[in-house]
Amino acid sequence: MNTGYSRDSYTKLTSIVRGFKRSCPHCGHGKIFNGYLKLLNTCSNCDAPTGEIRADDLPPYVTILLVGHFIVPILLYVEAEYRPELWMQMTLWPSLTLLLTLTVLPFIKGAAVGLMWHLNLKGDEH
């Protein structure tokens, strides 16, 4: 896979950042997503076959890790300082967690695809 696509002209971080912006990790200009999380078969600008990359569980894992580390300290602080009513907490925290998770996930998936592109991984390695 990806033969003929040299990654020597950019760094791993460049690929990750380009992916995070939901752009092609190779050229940085084309789009690689068709919708929320589905990848296009190829980059719309340079035809890099980014659609072959299967990020699988990495994006959800990283998203849960980040969102959890963001939400839990705030939750504990609010509980300790303000002691809001239970119904308020049972409404606020799950809603905020869901909203943040769904907001962050597509960008993390892009970053994961960018990293995998740079490492020349397809997601089916054994």
Ligand SMILES: [Zn+2]
């Ligand atoms: Zn491209």
